[in-house]
Amino acid sequence: MHDCMKRRLLYASSQAYQPNPEPPHRRVGWIEPPIVIRRETGLGHRPIDQALVGRVREGVVIAFRGSLPPLFSGHDGWAVLLDWLNDSLSMCIEDSHYPGGVHLGFAESMGRLWDDWAGTPGVASAVAALLERSARDGRAGRHLFLTGHSKGGALANLAAWRVSAVAPWRDIPISVATIAAARAGNGAFARAYAATRIACLRYEMPSDLVPHLPPGPATPRWLRVLALHFGPRLAASDYHPVGLRVVGRPLREPWFRAWLSDLWSMIRLRGISVRALTPAALAAHAIGPQSGYDRLVCTGEPRCHHGRS
Numbered sequence: 001m002h003d004c005m006k007r008r009l010l011y012a013s014s015q016a017y018q019p020n021p022e023p024p025h026r027r028v029g030w031i032e033p034p035i036v037i038r039r040e041t042g043l044g045h046r047p048i049d050q051a052l053v054g055r056v057r058e059g060v061v062i063a064f065r066g067s068l069p070p071l072f073s074g075h076d077g078w079a080v081l082l083d084w085l086n087d088s089l090s091m092c093i094e095d096s097h098y099p100g101g102v103h104l105g106f107a108e109s110m111g112r113l114w115d116d117w118a119g120t121p122g123v124a125s126a127v128a129a130l131l132e133r134s135a136r137d138g139r140a141g142r143h144l145f146l147t148g149h150s151k152g153g154a155l156a157n158l159a160a161w162r163v164s165a166v167a168p169w170r171d172i173p174i175s176v177a178t179i180a181a182a183r184a185g186n187g188a189f190a191r192a193y194a195a196t197r198i199a200c201l202r203y204e205m206p207s208d209l210v211p212h213l214p215p216g217p218a219t220p221r222w223l224r225v226l227a228l229h230f231g232p233r234l235a236a237s238d239y240h241p242v243g244l245r246v247v248g249r250p251l252r253e254p255w256f257r258a259w260l261s262d263l264w265s266m267i268r269l270r271g272i273s274v275r276a277l278t279p280a281a282l283a284a285h286a287i288g289p290q291s292g293y294d295r296l297v298c299t300g301e302p303r304c305h306h307g308r309s
Contacts, residue, residue, distance in 0.1 A: 003027070005058055006201070007298040009147040009177040012063035014287050016052050016152060026289070031055040031139055034063075035126045039112035041086065046079035048086055049109045051155075053126035059143030059173075060130045062123060062159060064113070066150030066180075087151055090214040090237065092186050098161055100188025103154065103214065103239070110158040123159060124166070131169075144169070146176045149287050150210055153181020153202070157242055160198045176200040176243065179293050180210050180285055183239035187216075190240035200243030205292040207284040214239040248296040 003011075011026040019036045022028060034054025038047045050065040067087055068080045089105030098107070115122045121129065127144070134140040144163055148156040160176045163169060174197060181202055185193075193200075204211040212219045216239040287293045298304045 004298050004304060005145065005175075006177050006304070008056070009061065009063070009145060010179060010287060010293065010297045012052060012061050013066075013147050013149040013152060013179050016050060016063040016065040016148065019050075019052055028054075028061065029056045030061075031057065034061070035121065035130075037113055037121065037123060037126065039109075039117065041082050041112075046076060046082050048079055048083040049113050049155075051113050051123055053123060053130065055130050055134060055140040056145075057140060059141045059145055060127055060134070061145045061147070062127065062156070062163075064146075064148035064152035064155040064159070066148060066152040083151075087182070090239075092238065097165075098158065098185065098189060099192035100190075101186040101238075102158065102189055103182075103184055106151065106154045106158060106182070106184055109151070110155055110162070113155070114159070114162060124162075127163070127169075131172075142171075143173045143175065146174070147178065148181065149179045149293075150285065151182055153178030154184040157181065157184045157193065157200070160200070161193060161196070164196050164198055174198045177297075178202045178243065179287055179297065180204065180208050181241075182210055182213055183216065183241055185240070185242075186238045187240045190242050193242045201246055202241060202243040203246050203248075203293060203297055205248045205284060205296065207292070210285055211241065216240050246296070246301065248292055248300055 008028050011022070012028045014026065015022065015028060019034065022030070028034075032055065034052040037051045037053065039049040040047050041049075048068070052061070052063045054061055068083045070080055086105040086109060089103070089108070091104045092101035093104045093107065094100075095102050095107050097111075113123050116125050130140070131142065134142065146156040146160050146163070148154070156176055156178055160174055164174055176198060178200070202211070214237045216237060218241065284292065
């Protein structure tokens, strides 16, 4: 296996959407098939939350699925709608499991995935079982790796905090790699997160909107103006990113220039345009082969050569 751990976490984030056998050239390196954890929302009973928990030789990987794609994804339309409604619950709330304030919708998703339900294990039970198995057979290291794309990145950060607070796991290193992650909490959450032993990298492409949402003090002004179209409360949010930012070069493809033109027209006309949700805009957020993030993670880092062909 030639790919480094960061790149394999990218593959795990992608596989969390479709937990089928690994593509031959994008192998996570599972020792055995990962445990698939699915949870339904109470409204509509559609499975909108999903995570993979499995062992690799370095330790235990926890990968969270992002939001279901809105176009041409083949997923149930009601599930897509409910998933995006869950994302829209961006009120910053206090939750006893976290410091400061956290995103309501993401905290609810994390709560569903963390606990056992209807006889199936949650993230906490799955991790405990795999750590115990590794202690017996010695096939995996004692290290926890968390990852996720988009909403999944926000869930990875929330899960990392909860993992860090589990007493029997306080000696275990925790590494997080988020790809195009949405923001999970406010400034108080970010400061508390930075004071833990969690080592977090967050990968962002300059042309991707999602890492700037929900808005906060570091959100570009043009995006805050855009947020005003959805509601003043959203534009006035106090969300902060966490982890060390690894940013790619701005993409120069024609679709990016066209998307910027669409975005400027939308802001200038003070209206909402479906053109902002075209495949061109969604491409900036993609993590598949040859995407911007595929070129950034590991292969796009000057000091990392493990993922280069």
